[in-house]
Amino acid sequence: xxxxxxxxxxxxxxxxxxxxxxxxxxxxxxxxxxxxxxxxxxxxxxxxxxxxxxxxxxxxxxxxxxxxxxxxxxxxxxxxxxxxxxxxxxxxxxxxxxxxxxxxxxxxxxxxxxxxxxxxxxxxxxxxxxxxxxxxxxxxxxxxxxxxxxxxxxxxxxxxxxxxxxxxxxxxxxxxxxxxxxxxxxxxxxxxxxxxxxxxxxxxxxxxxxxxxxxxxxxxxxxxxxxxxxxxxxxxxxxxxxxxxxxxxxxxxxxxxxxxxxxxxxxxxxxxxxxxxxxxxxxxxxxxxxxxxxxxxxxxxxxxxxxxxxxx
Amino acid sequence: xxxxxxxxxxxxxxxxxxxxxxxxxxxxxxxxxxxxxxxxxxxxxxxxxxxxxxxxxxxxxxxxxxxxxxxxxxxxxxxxxxxxxxxxxxxxxxxxxxxxxxxxxxxxxxxxxxxxxxxxxxxxxxxxxxxxxxxxxxxxxxxxxxxxxxxxxxxxxxxx
Numbered sequence: 282x283x284x285x286x287x288x289x290x291x292x293x294x295x296x297x298x299x300x301x302x303x304x305x306x307x308x309x310x311x312x313x314x315x316x317x318x319x320x321x322x323x324x325x326x327x328x329x330x331x332x333x334x335x336x337x338x339x340x341x342x343x344x345x346x347x348x349x350x351x352x353x354x355x356x357x358x359x360x361x362x363x364x365x366x367x368x369x370x371x372x373x374x375x376x377x378x379x380x381x382x383x384x385x386x387x388x389x390x391x392x393x394x395x396x397x398x399x400x401x402x403x404x405x406x407x408x409x410x411x412x413x414x415x416x417x418x419x420x421x422x423x424x425x426x427x428x429x430x431x432x433x434x435x436x437x438x439x440x441x442x443x444x445x446x447x448x449x450x451x452x453x454x455x456x457x458x459x460x461x462x463x464x465x466x467x468x469x470x471x472x473x474x475x476x477x478x479x480x481x482x483x484x485x486x487x488x489x490x491x492x493x494x495x496x497x498x499x500x501x502x503x504x505x506x507x508x509x510x511x512x513x514x515x516x517x518x519x520x521x522x523x524x525x526x527x528x529x530x531x532x533x534x535x536x537x538x539x540x541x542x543x544x545x546x547x548x549x550x551x552x553x554x555x556x557x558x559x560x561x562x563x564x565x566x567x568x569x570x571x572x573x574x575x576x577x578x579x580x581x582x583x584x585x586x587x588x589x590x591x592x593x
Numbered sequence: 594x595x596x597x598x599x600x601x602x603x604x605x606x607x608x609x610x611x612x613x614x615x616x617x618x619x620x621x622x623x624x625x626x627x628x629x630x631x632x633x634x635x636x637x638x639x640x641x642x643x644x645x646x647x648x649x650x651x652x653x654x655x656x657x658x659x660x661x662x663x664x665x666x667x668x669x670x671x672x673x674x675x676x677x678x679x680x681x682x683x684x685x686x687x688x689x690x691x692x693x694x695x696x697x698x699x700x701x702x703x704x705x706x707x708x709x710x711x712x713x714x715x716x717x718x719x720x721x722x723x724x725x726x727x728x729x730x731x732x733x734x735x736x737x738x739x740x741x742x743x744x745x746x747x748x749x750x751x752x753x
Contacts, residue, residue, distance in 0.1 A: 354650030358651065394651070
């Protein structure tokens, strides 16, 4: 119908072009772009593996510990404190602030620390964005216990008695500008609190610093993501813009980047039993404020210890 | 990778043995160790299991170990059941003049980790060697100090 109307109004303008035809062509291009994006979205959705908790492979993790140790110890000079705060057994929801763009150095350092402290035999899952798991080169992440972020996967992981690491801030927080590096920003997402209440598991906040110094993050690129409909097609609210190695100006960070060797320090806080602390029917907003305030205070203390960016 | 350190302790072998065989006291002299806790019964002797963690680089590394050799007052050896592969041994020998020769050996690695494992073992070696050397020195100081205190207490008791 739109096509018939524009075709019927086609009159040459002063430049010798036909405005109706131009608009029709633009519409055709927009339609083609939309179709291409939708096709890419479908392709990626098909590539997202169904979460199979059994794909976690303790032997695989164990054999990769030396490599992770080299990266964490030499490149990031990682330091993880307070692992003793995590209950020795049983399901637990580890809630972290997320930093470092798509390279997520804090996850590498924390996964190593958790795996060596409790042993690879203790089941430990991490939730990740669908796109991360759809990348062909990152299939090995599933062997580490990384599963697509969804309420059902989180529920299944906790029901299996595992420790589960979630980053409620997700792509929104991980791509925050460098000037906000010492800020906890979970974007008001409270799903993790509902999950902890539903599964009746303690929440252990995990606060890290240094990840946002591994590149110069300029902007989340939220408007750009919205214009390209990435939010609707790929659940991506951001299209980050950063200056990172080896690309220089890095838009999207889809291919990752070489992170700067920033010192990563992680502090694990004492567990929070929501019903014990907030009564039988906790208020989500109150719990959210309590946890984010606690995490912000810890991050402020870690930031105060830091003398220089990157060097720590 | 295997590292070791030794020292001469001015104390009888039985006194040194009483300390190295007691898991409750491991944290008092083991350098770099963040946990040495009893994981199952029996707590002392052959088949005793301990959860042992060492701070090396950015991680606390270790796992559950089991005592596989327990020959008082000379040999105590353990091997890992979980975590990274490790074998450790306290080797005590009686020397003349009431001295005791003490040696601590530690072998570690991760089977199947390939080149990264080989590299990590070598890069971690100076730290692990420092922990092993520190443990032997701290053990010697602890034994000699306790012996000194016992003698002083005995003198005070005799005088009183």
